[in-house]
Amino acid sequence: MQRLLSSQKVLPYLLILPASLFLAAFFFVPFVQVVLEAFTSDEGFTLAHFRTMADDWKFMPALSNTLGLALVVVPIQITLALVMASLVTRLRRGRDVVLYVFTIPLGISDLAAGLIWFALLEQNGFLNSILYGLGVIPGPQNLLDYRNTAGLFVAVVVAEVWRATAIVLVILVAGLGLIPKEYDEAAEVFGAGPLKRFFLITLPLLRPSLQTALILRTILAFEVFAVVAVLAGNNLPVLMGETYSWQFDLQDHKVASAYAIVILAISLAFTVFFLWALHDRTREAAA
Amino acid sequence: MTSLATTEAEAPTRAEPRSSGRLVMASAVIVLVAWVLVPIYLLVVNALGSVAAVTAWPKSLVPEFDLASLAFFANYAGVPRALLNSFLVAGLTMVLSIGLGAPAGYALARFRFPGANLFRLAVLMTRAFPLPLLALPLTVLFIRVGLDDTIIGLALVHTTLAMPFAVLIMASLFMSIPEELEEAAWTLGCSRLSAFRKVVLPLALPGIAAAGIFAFVISWNEVFAAAVLTIENKTLTAFLLQSLDVSPLPLKFAGGAVLIVPALLFLFAVRKYLFSLWGIANR
Numbered sequence: 001m002q003r004l005l006s007s008q009k010v011l012p013y014l015l016i017l018p019a020s021l022f023l024a025a026f027f028f029v030p031f032v033q034v035v036l037e038a039f040t041s042d043e044g045f046t047l048a049h050f051r052t053m054a055d056d057w058k059f060m061p062a063l064s065n066t067l068g069l070a071l072v073v074v075p076i077q078i079t080l081a082l083v084m085a086s087l088v089t090r091l092r093r094g095r096d097v098v099l100y101v102f103t104i105p106l107g108i109s110d111l112a113a114g115l116i117w118f119a120l121l122e123q124n125g126f127l128n129s130i131l132y133g134l135g136v137i138p139g140p141q142n143l144l145d146y147r148n149t150a151g152l153f154v155a156v157v158v159a160e161v162w163r164a165t166a167i168v169l170v171i172l173v174a175g176l177g178l179i180p181k182e183y184d185e186a187a188e189v190f191g192a193g194p195l196k197r198f199f200l201i202t203l204p205l206l207r208p209s210l211q212t213a214l215i216l217r218t219i220l221a222f223e224v225f226a227v228v229a230v231l232a233g234n235n236l237p238v239l240m241g242e243t244y245s246w247q248f249d250l251q252d253h254k255v256a257s258a259y260a261i262v263i264l265a266i267s268l269a270f271t272v273f274f275l276w277a278l279h280d281r282t283r284e285a286a287a
Numbered sequence: 288m289t290s291l292a293t294t295e296a297e298a299p300t301r302a303e304p305r306s307s308g309r310l311v312m313a314s315a316v317i318v319l320v321a322w323v324l325v326p327i328y329l330l331v332v333n334a335l336g337s338v339a340a341v342t343a344w345p346k347s348l349v350p351e352f353d354l355a356s357l358a359f360f361a362n363y364a365g366v367p368r369a370l371l372n373s374f375l376v377a378g379l380t381m382v383l384s385i386g387l388g389a390p391a392g393y394a395l396a397r398f399r400f401p402g403a404n405l406f407r408l409a410v411l412m413t414r415a416f417p418l419p420l421l422a423l424p425l426t427v428l429f430i431r432v433g434l435d436d437t438i439i440g441l442a443l444v445h446t447t448l449a450m451p452f453a454v455l456i457m458a459s460l461f462m463s464i465p466e467e468l469e470e471a472a473w474t475l476g477c478s479r480l481s482a483f484r485k486v487v488l489p490l491a492l493p494g495i496a497a498a499g500i501f502a503f504v505i506s507w508n509e510v511f512a513a514a515v516l517t518i519e520n521k522t523l524t525a526f527l528l529q530s531l532d533v534s535p536l537p538l539k540f541a542g543g544a545v546l547i548v549p550a551l552l553f554l555f556a557v558r559k560y561l562f563s564l565w566g567i568a569n570r
Contacts, residue, residue: 109508115543
């Protein structure tokens with residue numbers, strides 16, 4: 001037994017066995033089950049659950065709000081994270097402290113982030129109080145009015161940008177660390193200004209990290225849920241929120257699974273798209 | 288964009304634009320630091336205010352250091368239980384993720400074997416999926432095996448979220464520890480297991496702890512699966528989410544503050560590892 005365990009051939013498989021079994025049981029099996037739930041009824045294959053989902057008046061708003069949020073939030077996050085990363089790498093003093101502060105939202109859940117921004121934006125909240133103190137508004141304004149969908153959308157965008165830019169920043173800072181300083185120095189010697197160096201040297205070399213950040217953030221953006229629940233309740237439907245209410249409030253697992261398939265499908269589609277669109281063709285030649 | 292031309296033109300006389308550039312940079316840093324910190328500060332002001340101050344108009348920007356809101360939160364029906372549940376689920380997730388992830392990471396770091404890439408790919412693949420959704424079919428399965436509405440059931444789902452990170456972090460961690468150290472221990476009479484325990488483990492321990500904390504925070508912060516899978520045994524996130532419509536303001540804000548405190552403490556504890564952790568986890 002001892003000899004078998006220490007044999008180079010068997011040991012690695014024994015070591016990955018628990019993790020593999022776990023992934024099979026709690027990732028692959030539920031994944032297959034969610035597909036089965038969504039596409040079958042007692043009589044066999046059916047698209048009825050998808051029809052129920054699509055016929056619900058909240059489906060189209062949920063789909064467009066989710067896609068719209070991702071479309072607005074992700075580019076802002078990438079841009080802001082690029083600005084933050086470039087600032088941090090140029091800092092001479094206090095670099096670690098600033099970087100730590102910038103990454104704090106990484107540890108904050110989407111629910112807590114929603115509550116943080118709710119404290120600012122609610123009717124008697126801090127933003128209204130400050131604006132009132134400055135004499136801009138005469139009294140409390142309802143910034144999160146349920147009839148004002150655009151206002152709710154903006155509130156969610158702000159909270160999401162606040163919360164989840166940190167993860168993009170961390171990926172980009174790690175990526176910046178991999179770029180040899182010599183390229184930048186050489187460009188400086190040849191007289192390229194900071195902006196030119198950024199767009200012609202840093203940005204292209206940062207492509208692998210940008211790709212990772214884009215894919216990860218876009219997938220996570222499709223999962224937006226708790227921030228919306230806190231700031232907008234049911235007045236700004238999103239896919240994950242609808243999945244939750246079909247599963248938990250309406251107790252219809254089949255339609256909830258259909259929603260899950262929609263979220264999975266758009267996540268997968270965007271992942272494939274980014275892998276294709278940002279594919280580094282020069283790397284293949286080198287390899 | 289127009290500044291590009293001017294910086295290039297002024298390149299020979301560098302000193303002037305540089306110091307004004309420094310000023311712009313410093314103010315940008317200050318604005319961004321405030322952007323991150325001020326909202327957190329304001330939530331803390333709310334959490335440390337009396338119930339009257341939380342609902343007052345206009346609001347004071349200075350905390351009262353009144354513990355009434357927090358006491359109200361702590362005594363609210365279901366809160367102590369939810370807090371305990373959150374700790375238990377996150378703790379269990381941490382143990383499971385490390386327990387499953389560390390051996391797999393060691394295998395990836397030390398052995399070249401057929402199937403290693405397939406395993407790595409399977410682990411990476413989990414990241415392309417919105418994992419909390421897998422809680423949906425698991426509710427049915429858990430009812431069948433008696434794990435519905437339990438700490439263990441939820442911890443299993445949270446482990447699917449955290450374990451892939453743990454595997455990748457561990458693999459890179461063990462790779463950073465020279466294999467020669469282990470080989471030296473073998474020639475001195477250690478078995479593979481005792482060499483691991485006496486040589487590798489002490490060196491890897493801080494990194495393992497950081498990966499564990501990482502797993503803890505992932506579970507502590509998770510909302511969707513927690514809210515779907517627990518009814519009686521709610522975690523704090525599930526409790527706060529489901530009471531959004533009925534809970535008074537002081538409860539919401541105190542709850543939010545309590546939710547971010549452990550996460551911030553842990554983040555501070557692993558700040559040294561933060562970038563290597565995320566750098567690895569997102570390669």
